[in-house]
Amino acid sequence: QLQLQESGPGLVNPSETLSLTCTVSGVSITSSGHYWVWIRQPPGKGLEWIASIHYHGTVYYNPSLKSRLSRLIDTSKNQVSLNLTSVTAADTAIYYCATRVGGVAEALEDWGQGTLVLVSS
Amino acid sequence: SSVLTQPPAVSVAPGETARITCGGDNLGTYSVHWYQQTPGRAPLLVVHDDSDRPSGIPERFSGSNSGNTATLTISRVEAGDEADYYCQAWTGRSDHFGGGTKLTVL
Numbered sequence: 001q002l003q004l005q006e007s008g009p010g011l012v013n014p015s016e017t018l019s020l021t022c023t024v025s026g027v028s029i030t031s032s033g034h035y036w037v038w039i040r041q042p043p044g045k046g047l048e049w050i051a052s053i054h055y056h057g058t059v060y061y062n063p064s065l066k067s068r069l070s071r072l073i074d075t076s077k078n079q080v081s082l083n084l085t086s087v088t089a090a091d092t093a094i095y096y097c098a099t100r101v102g103g104v105a106e107a108l109e110d111w112g113q114g115t116l117v118l119v120s121s
Numbered sequence: 122s123s124v125l126t127q128p129p130a131v132s133v134a135p136g137e138t139a140r141i142t143c144g145g146d147n148l149g150t151y152s153v154h155w156y157q158q159t160p161g162r163a164p165l166l167v168v169h170d171d172s173d174r175p176s177g178i179p180e181r182f183s184g185s186n187s188g189n190t191a192t193l194t195i196s197r198v199e200a201g202d203e204a205d206y207y208c209q210a211w212t213g214r215s216d217h218f219g220g221g222t223k224l225t226v227l
Binding site for chain 2: 037039046047048049052060062063096104105106107108109111112113114
């Protein structure tokens with residue numbers, strides 16, 4: 001059974017870099033059929049798509065965040081990571097990792113439980 | 122503001138039918154997916170590809186998509202259906218979520 005587990009720092013200082021990791025179990029992140037997707041949700045607000053990442057190199061970023069995003073894949077740990085630079089209070093949110101199978105337009109079938117990140121000094 | 126537009130709130134009595142809309146330019150040309158989110162939980166897929174249900178989702182949940190509007194329909198609403206509902210679609214190079222609709226069961 002596919003499971004996703006997000007991890008993050010909990011608290012990040014403004015202007016610093018936020019590093020998030022999604023640890024995947026039940027399927028290899030190198031699977032050609034899977035996209036690994038990051039979504040966030042500010043407290044009390046709606047969902048915002050951040051990025052869709054395919055192991056073989058295809059990456060789509062939210063245009064409003066693209067200049068601050070980079071991704072990392074660690075096949076030895078079966079992890080997909082995301083870095084968000086120059087964070088501000090507006091980046092405070094629950095960050096979710098999810099997956100879609102078959103193509104970039106498919107539904108997000110599986111989600112992690114999310115990790116809360118607070119940007120504050 | 123969201124590319125996909127949802128009403129902020131919908132209220133319905135138990136046993137009645139709830140309809141939650143999602144609007145967007147030419148939305149009918151894209152596949153729309155719907156998610157249910159209860160407080161403190163991750164979203165749960167309830168309808169995919171406009172009108173298909175994942176396994177385990179009751180038949181009471183259905184969807185349609187045509188023109189500029191997609192609709193999630195929940196028949197015979199139960200108290201446990203009270204939640205936030207989000208539509209989502211990939212429109213070329215970006216994913217988009219609607220702003221969410223809070224369904225209240227009276």
